[in-house]
Amino acid sequence: MAPLTQNGQAPTGRRGPTAPPPILEASGLVKHFGGKRMLLKRSPLVRAVNGISMSVKEGETLAVVGESGCGKSTLGRLLIRLLEPSAGDVIYRGRNLGNLTPDELRRLRGELQIIFQDPFASLNPRMSVSDIVSEPIWLKGGSSRGERRDKVVEILRTVGLRPDMASRYPHEFSGGQRQRIGVARALASDPRLILGDEPVSALDVSIQAQIVNLLEELKERLKLTLIIVAHDLAVIRHMSDRVAVMYLGEVVELATTDTLYDAPLHPYTQALFAAIPQASAVARHSIKPLDGDVPSPTNPPSGCKFHTRCPHAKPLCNEARPQLEAVEGGRRVACHFWREIAAAGSDPRPIARPSARLEKRLALYTACQAGRAELLSHRSSTPTAKDQTC
Numbered sequence: 429m430a431p432l433t434q435n436g437q438a439p440t441g442r443r444g445p446t447a448p449p450p451i452l453e454a455s456g457l458v459k460h461f462g463g464k465r466m467l468l469k470r471s472p473l474v475r476a477v478n479g480i481s482m483s484v485k486e487g488e489t490l491a492v493v494g495e496s497g498c499g500k501s502t503l504g505r506l507l508i509r510l511l512e513p514s515a516g517d518v519i520y521r522g523r524n525l526g527n528l529t530p531d532e533l534r535r536l537r538g539e540l541q542i543i544f545q546d547p548f549a550s551l552n553p554r555m556s557v558s559d560i561v562s563e564p565i566w567l568k569g570g571s572s573r574g575e576r577r578d579k580v581v582e583i584l585r586t587v588g589l590r591p592d593m594a595s596r597y598p599h600e601f602s603g604g605q606r607q608r609i610g611v612a613r614a615l616a617s618d619p620r621l622i623l624g625d626e627p628v629s630a631l632d633v634s635i636q637a638q639i640v641n642l643l644e645e646l647k648e649r650l651k652l653t654l655i656i657v658a659h660d661l662a663v664i665r666h667m668s669d670r671v672a673v674m675y676l677g678e679v680v681e682l683a684t685t686d687t688l689y690d691a692p693l694h695p696y697t698q699a700l701f702a703a704i705p706q707a708s709a710v711a712r713h714s715i716k717p718l719d720g721d722v723p724s725p726t727n728p729p730s731g732c733k734f735h736t737r738c739p740h741a742k743p744l745c746n747e748a749r750p751q752l753e754a755v756e757g758g759r760r761v762a763c764h765f766w767r768e769i770a771a772a773g774s775d776p777r778p779i780a781r782p783s784a785r786l787e788k789r790l791a792l793y794t795a796c797q798a799g800r801a802e803l804l805s806h807r808s809s810t811p812t813a814k815d816q817t818c
């Protein structure tokens with residue numbers, strides 16, 4: 429089993445001569461918050477991200493999953509340089525973002541965009557839709573007022589909103605429509621890579637499917653790369669090509685979506701997926717969902733951060749931090765004993781039927797996928813005022 433190189437890639441040669449270079453590569457990313465002296469005492473040091481090395485391939489959808497507080501949003505924001513790392517580098521299309529001048533970074537900002545979780549909080553209530561969407565175009569520079577107006581109209585159509593909605597204000601829209609405005613704002617600067625930070629979790633389930641489908645459609649049409657931070661494993665399975673599983677500031681497993689859902693290797697991934705046993709092969713292995721809470725990132729356990737909750741923990745896990753190790757098929761796992769755990773779990777049982785709730789959600793996605801062509805033609809002619817149907 430070949431170990432990873434410093435930048436989180438498999439050793440040179442494994443990628444193959446024809447594989448395109450990643451659009452983004454992170455190496456040794458660390459982000460600590462706090463730890464500053466305040467009057468009489470020091471604020472606690474929060475170790476949000478601890479030495480993550482990974483890459484994002486051009487045109488893929490990479491999902492980042494994990495329990496609340498494990499550092500998903502922080503990692504996402506570090507990758508698009510919305511946050512400055514405490515240590516480590518992000519190389520975007522061959523350029524180290526840490527070495528750019530503020531001016532160079534501002535010019536590059538349009539290529540790296542974000543869609544926020546909460547469409548109610550993330551839009552300025554005092555700005556019209558037209559102002560919200562045209563601001564990034566204006567910031568990019570080089571366009572006249574008329575060109576900006578035309579581009580706003582085009583982008584609104586692209587995200588399924590009517591051009592006459594441009595003069596309205598965010599409070600006049602439904603949740604799904606507001607998230608479409610958030611998507612329009614992200615698209616306005618012609619991005620190459622978009623971070624979706626829980627882009628659908630604040631929305632009603634039926635609206636979630638619309639936004640998921642919109643993002644997928646835009647990704648294909650505009651050749652975007654997506655990083656999706658989310659905790660909804662059904663949405664992740666539907667949307668992503670690869671999944672990075674995080675635990676307490678570290679990536680513990682990284683694999684293609686099908687591989688990960690069919691046979692998770694890390695005990696944390698297994699336990700995470702056991703919360704939706706019918707949706708994954710972990711149902712075959714009677715793995716229990718996780719007990720207890722994630723330890724505090726201000727005082728993380730030594731060695732493997734997961735050992736305090738891991739059913740397979742051995743003394744070594746308390747002593748040494750496991751490295752992300754390359755496994756066949758481009759998958760990576762950070763566990764000292766993944767081979768033993770995988771071998772012990774080779775007693776497959778039939779997969780249980782999906783729960784009624786999961787079945788409903790999967791059916792909804794399928795229906796929305798099937799209705800996409802119809803929806804698109806509907807949007808361009810007589811778009812709906814409210815996001816009520818697929």
Ligand SMILES: Nc1ncnc2c1ncn2[C@@H]1O[C@H](COP(=O)(O)OP(=O)(O)OP(=O)(O)O)[C@@H](O)[C@H]1O
Nearest residue numbers: 461462474476495496497498499500501502503725
């Ligand atoms: N600006 C900040 N100052 C101090 N601590 C922070 C800050 N931002 C995040 N943290 C802490 O860093 C840790 C990781 O936070 P982060 O938001 O990245 O987690 P997450 O996995 O995205 O959580 P959630 O799913 O709940 O959004 C948490 O303990 C959080 O409290």
